[in-house]
Structure formats: C-alpha cells, structure tokens
Amino acid sequence: MAEREAAGWSRRDFFGGAALFALAVGIPAAVAQYADLDPSDEPSDRQRAMIAGVSQLVIPRTDTAGAGDVGVGDFVILALAHGLEGSRAPVAADAMPNLASFQRRDGSLRHLDWLEMQLDQRASGDFQKADAGRRIAALRALDGEAFAEGVRAHPWRTIKGLILTGYYTSEVGGSKELNYELVPGRWDPDLPLTPAMHAYSSDWTAVDFG
Amino acid sequence: MAGEAMQFDAIVVGSGITGGWAAKELTEAGLRVLLVERGRNIRHQQDYDTETKAPWEMPFRGIGDTARYRQDYPVQMLNRHFTEFTEGHFVNDRENPYTTAPGTDFTWFRSYQLGGRSLTWGRQSYRWSDYDFGANKRDGHGTDWPIRYADLAPWYDHVESFIGVSGAAEGLKQLPDGKFQPPMALNVVEQHVRGVLAEKFPGRCLTIGRTANLTEAKPDEGRAQCQYRSICARGCSYGAYFSTQSSTLPAAQKTGRLTLVTDAVVEKIDYDPATRRVTGVRWIDTATNRRRSASARIVFLNAGAFNSVHLLLNSASEAMPHGLANESGVLGTHIMDHANTLSAMAIMPGFEAHTTFGNRPTGVIVPRYRNMDVMDGAGHTRGFSFQGGALQSTWTAGKREPGIGADYKAKLRQVGPWKMVLVGFADCVPRATNRLTLDSTKTDDRGIPQLKVAFAFGKEEQAALAQAKADAAEMLTAAGGHVILGFDRPGPGGTAIHEMGGARMGWDPATSVLNRFSQAHAISNLFVTDGAQMSSSACQNPSLTYMALTARACNYAVEQLRAGKL
Numbered sequence: 001m002a003e004r005e006a007a008g009w010s011r012r013d014f015f016g017g018a019a020l021f022a023l024a025v026g027i028p029a030a031v032a033q034y035a036d037l038d039p040s041d042e043p044s045d046r047q048r049a050m051i052a053g054v055s056q057l058v059i060p061r062t063d064t065a066g067a068g069d070v071g072v073g074d075f076v077i078l079a080l081a082h083g084l085e086g087s088r089a090p091v092a093a094d095a096m097p098n099l100a101s102f103q104r105r106d107g108s109l110r111h112l113d114w115l116e117m118q119l120d121q122r123a124s125g126d127f128q129k130a131d132a133g134r135r136i137a138a139l140r141a142l143d144g145e146a147f148a149e150g151v152r153a154h155p156w157r158t159i160k161g162l163i164l165t166g167y168y169t170s171e172v173g174g175s176k177e178l179n180y181e182l183v184p185g186r187w188d189p190d191l192p193l194t195p196a197m198h199a200y201s202s203d204w205t206a207v208d209f210g
Numbered sequence: 211m212a213g214e215a216m217q218f219d220a221i222v223v224g225s226g227i228t229g230g231w232a233a234k235e236l237t238e239a240g241l242r243v244l245l246v247e248r249g250r251n252i253r254h255q256q257d258y259d260t261e262t263k264a265p266w267e268m269p270f271r272g273i274g275d276t277a278r279y280r281q282d283y284p285v286q287m288l289n290r291h292f293t294e295f296t297e298g299h300f301v302n303d304r305e306n307p308y309t310t311a312p313g314t315d316f317t318w319f320r321s322y323q324l325g326g327r328s329l330t331w332g333r334q335s336y337r338w339s340d341y342d343f344g345a346n347k348r349d350g351h352g353t354d355w356p357i358r359y360a361d362l363a364p365w366y367d368h369v370e371s372f373i374g375v376s377g378a379a380e381g382l383k384q385l386p387d388g389k390f391q392p393p394m395a396l397n398v399v400e401q402h403v404r405g406v407l408a409e410k411f412p413g414r415c416l417t418i419g420r421t422a423n424l425t426e427a428k429p430d431e432g433r434a435q436c437q438y439r440s441i442c443a444r445g446c447s448y449g450a451y452f453s454t455q456s457s458t459l460p461a462a463q464k465t466g467r468l469t470l471v472t473d474a475v476v477e478k479i480d481y482d483p484a485t486r487r488v489t490g491v492r493w494i495d496t497a498t499n500r501r502r503s504a505s506a507r508i509v510f511l512n513a514g515a516f517n518s519v520h521l522l523l524n525s526a527s528e529a530m531p532h533g534l535a536n537e538s539g540v541l542g543t544h545i546m547d548h549a550n551t552l553s554a555m556a557i558m559p560g561f562e563a564h565t566t567f568g569n570r571p572t573g574v575i576v577p578r579y580r581n582m583d584v585m586d587g588a589g590h591t592r593g594f595s596f597q598g599g600a601l602q603s604t605w606t607a608g609k610r611e612p613g614i615g616a617d618y619k620a621k622l623r624q625v626g627p628w629k630m631v632l633v634g635f636a637d638c639v640p641r642a643t644n645r646l647t648l649d650s651t652k653t654d655d656r657g658i659p660q661l662k663v664a665f666a667f668g669k670e671e672q673a674a675l676a677q678a679k680a681d682a683a684e685m686l687t688a689a690g691g692h693v694i695l696g697f698d699r700p701g702p703g704g705t706a707i708h709e710m711g712g713a714r715m716g717w718d719p720a721t722s723v724l725n726r727f728s729q730a731h732a733i734s735n736l737f738v739t740d741g742a743q744m745s746s747s748a749c750q751n752p753s754l755t756y757m758a759l760t761a762r763a764c765n766y767a768v769e770q771l772r773a774g775k776l
Contacts, residue, residue, distance in 0.1 A: 190398040
C-alpha cells in the first residue's frame with residue numbers, strides 16, 4: 001500500500017479521480033464515493049492511463065466525445081473490481097497461454113495486469129510509449145484474436161464489453177452519441193428507418209436482448 | 211396497537227397481487243380488514259426512488275454492484291428485471307434464506323414489500339380455458355379441478371375491467387377473450403409473422419400480449435395511460451400498470467375500513483380446535499422484534515404460493531400436527547412452475563427500412579395449439595405456448611463483434627438488424643414429489659424453520675420443450691428468418707416466476723386442501739387465494755386467474771358471513 005502511494009496511486013486518488021469524473025459527467029460526488037475499491041484492485045498509474053487510452057482507441061472522439069474523454073477507463077477499473085460482465089468469475093487457466101500467472105486465488109483474472117502484458121507484447125515494447133499506429137495495430141491484433149471463429153470466452157471480450165457499457169451508459173454516449181428518451185409517451189410500431197437515425201440507448205429490450 | 215390484540219372482520223396476509231384484491235373486495239363489501247405485509251411500506255409515486263434516473267446517475271450505471279449482489283442477492287440477480295434500478299423491489303436472499311432438497315435447482319424470485327410482486331410482475335394477463343381446468347381429469351395427472359371456465363368467467367370480467375388489460379380479441383377457445391382496452395400494435399416484423407402463421411399454420415395465432423398496462427386512462431382511479439417507457443419494475447408514478455399501489459390499495463383505503471400493517475412477518479395462524487376455526491394471526495414486528503397478534507372472523511392467505519404453504523406448515527398445532535388444513539397430508543405437494551426456455555431466436559431480413567419509436571411494455575404471444583381437440587403432442591399430453599417478439603439490436607450487440615475505432619463507433623450508432631425471439635412456456639405436470647416442507651435443521655434469524663423446496667421437471671416438460679423448439683424454428687424459418695439459436699432444456703424451477711400449487715383445490719377433502727371456493731375443506735373461515743390453490747399450471751401466465759379466484763372467494767366469504775354461516 002505504501003509503495004502504491006509512493007508511486008502516486010492511492011485509493012484517495014481514485015476517489016479524487018472518480019469525483020472529477022463524476023463532475024465531468026454529472027454524477028453527484030456522493031454517488032461516486034460509493035465506488036470503493038479493495039486495495040488489491042487498485043491499478044498502477046500506468047494501468048490507469050493505459051485503460052483510459054485503450055477505451056479511447058475502441059471508441060474514439062468523432063463528432064461526439066470518445067470513451068477515454070468521458071472517463072470510461074475509471075469505470076472499467078471500478079467494474080472489474082466489482083465483477084461486472086462476469087469479470088470476477090473463475091477462468092480456465094488452460095484456456096489461453098500465460099493466463100495462470102494473472103489469476104487470483106479464486107481463479108478469477110487480474111484483467112488489467114493481463115492486458116498490460118498483452119499490449120506490451122504486441123507492441124514489441126512499451127505500449128504506452130508506442131506511436132498511435134503501433135498501438136492501434138496491437139489492439140486490433142488482440143481484438144481479432146479474441147473474436148476469431150471458435151473463440152467463445154476471452155479476457156479482451158470482457159474488457160471491451162465494459163468499455164462499451166461505460167461509454168453507452170455515460171451521458172455523452174447514452175444521450176449524445178445515441179438517443180435517450182425516458183418518456184417516449186407513445187408507441188409507433190412502424191416508422192421509416194434512415195441512415196441518419198441514431199439508435200436509442202433507452203430501448204431497454206434492445207439493450208437486454210440486442 | 212400495543213397491548214390487547216386487535217379485532218377485525220377479516221385479516222389478509224400479504225399485500226401482493228391477490229392480497230390487494232382481497233383487501234379491496236372485502237372492504238368494499240363492508241368488512242373491517244387488517245392487511246398484514248411482511249416487507250416495508252412503499253408509497254405510490256413518492257417512493258419509486260429510481261423511476262426517473264438515467265444510467266449515468268446510478269453508481270454502477272444501472273447494472274449494479276455484482277460483487278455485492280453475489281453476497282446479498284445470489285438468486286434475485288438471476289432475474290432479468292433485477293437491476294440497480296429495481297434492486298429495492300427484490301428480496302435480500304441472505305436475510306431470507308430457503309433450502310433445497312438434494313438435486314433441486316430452484317430459483318425463487320421474491321419481492322418482500324408493500325405490493326409484493328405486483329410492483330415487479332410481467333403484467334401478462336390471460337384467461338384460462340376449459341382445456342386448462344379440464345387437464346388433470348383428461349390425462350390423470352394431479353386431481354380434477356372442482357371448477358370450470360364458466361365458474362370463473364364473470365370474475366375475469368370483474369378483474370379485467372378494474373385493473374385494465376389491453377389486448378386483442380381473437381376468438382380462441384384456448385385463450386378466451388376478455389374485457390380488453392385497445393391493444394398495443396404489433397411491429398412490422400411481428401405483423402408479418404402473424405400473417406405467415408395464419409396462412410401456413412392453421413390453428414396457430416400470433417397476437418399482441420394481453421398486458422395490464424393501460425392504453426386508456428382511468429381518471430376515476432387516478433391512473434394515466436402507459437407512457438411506453440417499459441421500466442415498469444421501477445414503479446410507475448403514472449399508475450399505468452396494475453399494482454397494489456396503483457389500483458387495489460387506494461380502492462380499499464377509500465372505504466375507510468382498511469388497516470395496513472407493514473414490516474410484519476406472520477409466523478402463525480391461530481386455530482381453535484373446539485370450533486374448528488382459525489381465530490387470528492401472530493406476527494413479528496421486524497422494526498421492534500416484538501410479537502403482535504390480531505383476531506378476525508375470517509383469514510385470507512395471500513402471502514404468495516410458497517409462503518402461504520410455509521405459513522400453514524408452520525402453524526401446526528397439537529390438533530393439526532402436520533400443518534394447518536393438512537388433514538389430507540397433501541399440503542406442500544404438487545408444486546409447479548412453467549418449464550421455459552428460449553425456443554428460437556432468428557435474424558429477420560427484409561425489414562431494414564423499418565423501425566419503431568417508444569418502448570412497448572409487452573411482447574407477443576402464440577397461444578397453445580397442441581393437444582387440444584387432437585392429441586398431437588410428441589411425448590406429452592398438455593400444452594405449450596410462446597411469448598417473445600421482434601426487436602432491433604443496439605449497442606450491446608457490439609460486445610459480440612470485432613472492431614475498434616471510428617468505423618466501429620459509427621456502426622454502433624445505427625439501429626441494428628431485426629431479430630425475433632420465441633420463448634416457450636410448457637405446462638408443468640403436478641407431481642406429489644415436487645413439494646415444500648419445513649427444513650428440520652435450519653431456521654431463519656427469527657427462529658422460523660426455513661422452507662425446503664424439492665422440485666424437478668420430468669419427461670413431459672422435456673418433450674414439450676423439444677417440440678416447442680422444433681415448432682418455433684419451423685415457424686420463424688417459414689417467415690423468412692434465419693434461426694441462430696434455440697434450446698429445448700428448461701431452466702431451473704422458478705425461472706418462469708410462476709411457482710404455484712402446494713394447497714391445491716379439489717373435490718375430495720382426502721386428497722386436496724381447498725374446496726371450489728378456495729376455502730379450506732375443514733376450516734370454513736380460512737381461505738387461500740394466491741398461487742398455492744392451483745391444481746394445474748396451464749401454459750399461460752396465472753396471475754389474472756389468481757385475481758379472479760380471489761374476487762370470487764371474497765364474494766363467497768361475504769355471502770356466507772351475511773348468511774351467518776361463517
């Protein structure tokens with residue numbers, strides 16, 4: 001813990017970061033404080049920067065803000081610590097090479113440690129310091145492997161799923177990038193669909209079964 | 211309230227779908243009624259705390275803290291409607307344990323609060339037909355229902371008119387029409403599939419779900435029409451779906467004859483062997499841990515099927531050593547739940563230029579068509595039906611797709627392709643081996659023995675779901691769909707959240723608990739009118755039938771009281 005604090009990352013920092021993030025996206029600070037982290041789940045500064053950057057590579061800034069812009073990295077850290085997207089379920093150590101060394105005692109995976117290793121390896125060096133092209137290529141390679149035919153479960157699928165959740169349930173992702181309508185007030189069973197129309201993040205059935 | 215026991219004309223245990231109805235009917239008939247609810251008070255409109263929240267206003271974006279749920283809600287979290295928005299409307303499993311027999315996998319979804327599961331229910335409201343009430347007699351499973359459709363039809367009218375059920379009249383023998391508000395419309399894909407079934411599959415009908423959501427306001431009851439949000443389980447301040455809070459409780463309170471007690475776990479029903487009558491109930495005030503009691507001329511049990519049975523079993527006495535109203539020994543037996551599974555999911559091409567607006571709070575239904583006048587079930591004698599609908603995917607589909615970057619983001623911005631889903635619900639055969647007992651080794655924190663569930667589906671349900679899978683694929687393929695998924699094995703018992711039986715109705719006091727008026731055979735002032743009374747399961751949702759049976763039993767009880775027979 002002391003080493004972590006010396007290295008610049010602490011639970012207080014996470015709260016600080018979460019509070020800033022909360023401010024940015026309009027969550028009351030009291031709500032963000034709910035997001036307690038077990039010390040063993042605290043990421044390093046490098047990991048925190050990495051997951052923010054990776055989020056931004058998955059959902060970049062276009063005419064709306066990207067995932068990194070709206071704090072999805074910190075959401076992924078929180079979500080991994082609390083087991084969202086099945087991230088604290090045991091994984092089979094033999095499912096992929098080099099998984100065992102990233103497993104906790106309960107069989108679940110330390111996803112950020114695993115991702116850090118994967119990306120450094122694919123970038124043939126320090127992923128964080130690689131140029132944009134190499135970073136994108138490394139992430140594309142990992143993504144391609146995770147979604148290759150026959151692959152059912154993969155740690156990157158879990159992380160990517162949380163990045164999407166973090167983004168499309170943020171105010172920007174949910175109501176600027178997509179449409180959000182809490183009270184539609186009517187049901188139109190058949191409307192023309194045009195390419196300019198955006199999907200609804202408030203189509204709860206589609207979110208559940210999409 | 212402190213000191214001497216309170217006295218009432220009637221006590222109703224449980225404030226959910228049927229308890230609310232019992233309270234309404236009995237108070238409107240002039241009785242002074244005590245309504246006892248084990249959970250907390252939730253006030254209509256004032257206490258639906260998350261109703262208007264957006265995901266970004268929730269600590270865990272509406273998904274919730276999975277780690278905490280694994281500790282406190284390991285069963286409830288398996289319910290699709292259990293989210294960070296709705297967790298306050300579900301029971302804490304850790305604090306309210308139950309046990310299962312070896313080999314039993316039973317997910318018991320519960321809501322312990324004022325309104326019970328009326329706040330979280332799926333609102334599907336279907337009449338049962340004589341195929342259903344005659345099922346046990348026809349194939350010999352279970353015991354014959356002592357009623358038929360004609361006995362219940364006027365009570366279905368009564369209930370539907372009050373709660374408001376939107377739906378389309380189809381003239382089907384197996385799913386009788388009711389007093390409907392205007393139906394919600396099918397979307398373009400569902401309309402297409404309906405046409406294909408009508409053309410190519412005689413006897414099969416796809417129709418809009420009959421749902422207890424208002425398409426016309428009921429201003430005299432303070433209820434507005436549905437706003438097409440489809441977030442009903444958070445609670446609806448519009449009062450647009452039927453719940454105790456929106457509908458029956460205000461009606462009962464309006465009479466001035468209702469006394470409501472919440473945070474009150476009933477542990478026993480008092481029985482007087484000299485008069486062979488129940489005299490009242492005892493409960494634990496969970497706020498103070500003090501024991502309370504009240505007496506009444508009649509008692510209605512509406513605690514939910516399993517909890518009503520639990521209460522009867524736990525009310526054993528010297529005079530009734532095997533449980534109250536259990537002279538037959540069948541109390542707790544023949545419990546059921548619909549066997550259900552995702553029978554087919556198909557991509558539906560050809561509708562790319564179409565979409566919808568709004569969130570319709572119901573899907574569609576394909577009512578039963580097997581084993582009616584012709585026995586054409588493959589290895590089973592009863593029915594299955596489908597519920598589901600057509601939908602377009604959204605951003606969550608991106609979790610299953612490769613891609614990163616601007617193109618990927620642009621793709622997820624688009625409304626996704628159409629899919630159609632059919633979920634099969636199969637009739638569950640009543641079996642003596644599927645039963646509830648008191649666990650002799652485990653009690654809860656209040657010292658009450660835990661309920662133990664023994665349950666398994668059998669070859670009939672397996673065969674029905676196998677045929678449902680094949681039929682669903684055939685129908686969607688005929689409609690131009692590409693089937694990508696389908697299952698034929700039922701989920702764990704309880705998955706359909708239609709657990710019922712355990713205090714079944716029947717002709718013979720030696721083989722059933724209740725008579726044709728939901729009245730205990732040998733205890734004339736005790737009524738059980740929730741799901742516990744069911745003698746068979748049908749394959750359509752049971753709540754409307756529970757409500758109709760409750761209203762009918764209330765009417766009977768009041769008539770008997772007035773005649774001096776109770």
